[in-house]
Amino acid sequence: xxxxxxxxxxxxxxxxxxxxxxxxxxxxxxxxxxxxxxxxxxxxxxxxxxxxxxxxxxxxxxxxxxxxxxxxxxxxxxxxxxxxxxxxxxxxxxxxxxxxxxxxxxxxxx
Amino acid sequence: xxxxxxxxxxxxxxxxxxxxxxxxxxxxxxxxxxxxxxxxxxxxxxxxxxxxxxxxxxxxxxxxxxxxxxxxxxxxxxxxxxxxxxxxxxxxxxxxxxxxxxxxxxxxxxxxxxxxxx
Numbered sequence: 001x002x003x004x005x006x007x008x009x010x011x012x013x014x015x016x017x018x019x020x021x022x023x024x025x026x027x028x029x030x031x032x033x034x035x036x037x038x039x040x041x042x043x044x045x046x047x048x049x050x051x052x053x054x055x056x057x058x059x060x061x062x063x064x065x066x067x068x069x070x071x072x073x074x075x076x077x078x079x080x081x082x083x084x085x086x087x088x089x090x091x092x093x094x095x096x097x098x099x100x101x102x103x104x105x106x107x108x109x110x
Numbered sequence: 111x112x113x114x115x116x117x118x119x120x121x122x123x124x125x126x127x128x129x130x131x132x133x134x135x136x137x138x139x140x141x142x143x144x145x146x147x148x149x150x151x152x153x154x155x156x157x158x159x160x161x162x163x164x165x166x167x168x169x170x171x172x173x174x175x176x177x178x179x180x181x182x183x184x185x186x187x188x189x190x191x192x193x194x195x196x197x198x199x200x201x202x203x204x205x206x207x208x209x210x211x212x213x214x215x216x217x218x219x220x221x222x223x224x225x226x227x228x
Contacts, residue, residue, distance in 0.1 A: 004152065031212055032212075041224070043200055043219030043220050043222055044216075089152065091152075091153075093215055096214060097214070098215055100152030101152050102150050103152065
């Protein structure tokens with residue numbers, strides 16, 4: 001059974017700092033991996049999707065990498081801003097299942 | 111604007127009561143999903159539907175029921191058999207298949223319903 005873990009569970013950084021969020025998964029036979037953003041009391045917004053054949057995807061200040069062999073993905077946020085404060089979740093698609101991690105709650109302080 | 115509307119935003123359930131959460135989408139998506147989110151945990155799939163009049167159980171379907179009579183609507187009923195219903199419930203939708211997205215992957219989410227026990 002696929003298990004997805006996100007570390008740390010919570011992170012607080014000063015504005016302007018570059019940061020890395022981690023996602024690890026136990027079964028490397030995946031179709032793709034997706035990163036989502038969730039604001040408090042809201043639904044999820046898709047940020048980036050990395051296909052199993054890709055190594056990374058970029059969107060603006062966000063860069064997501066994928067290393068299937070080691071079962072890891074990272075989400076890099078450059079020059080963080082208070083508006084980046086949210087919970088970030090990764091989700092792994094494999095077989096007939098989509099498995100979510102528990103999320104990293106990010107707080108960017110002005 | 112196209113999107114998913116969930117109602118109500120907050121819902122309270124009494125002991126032994128069934129409650130129904132509404133989910134409506136105007137994105138013309140075939141597939142719809144219901145997820146449950148508990149604090150600090152990932153989303154868990156309750157039910158999903160790929161087409162009208164068809165739906166499948168997810169990982170935690172016990173104590174829940176759904177219907178899909180219209181493409182736009184996918185209501186979720188939390189029955190009295192669900193002993194721990196307190197959670198945040200999210201509805202989502204997707205095109206059945208697009209590029210690398212699998213048929214069971216949601217693309218758009220509603221803003222959720224928070225269900226609590228009285």
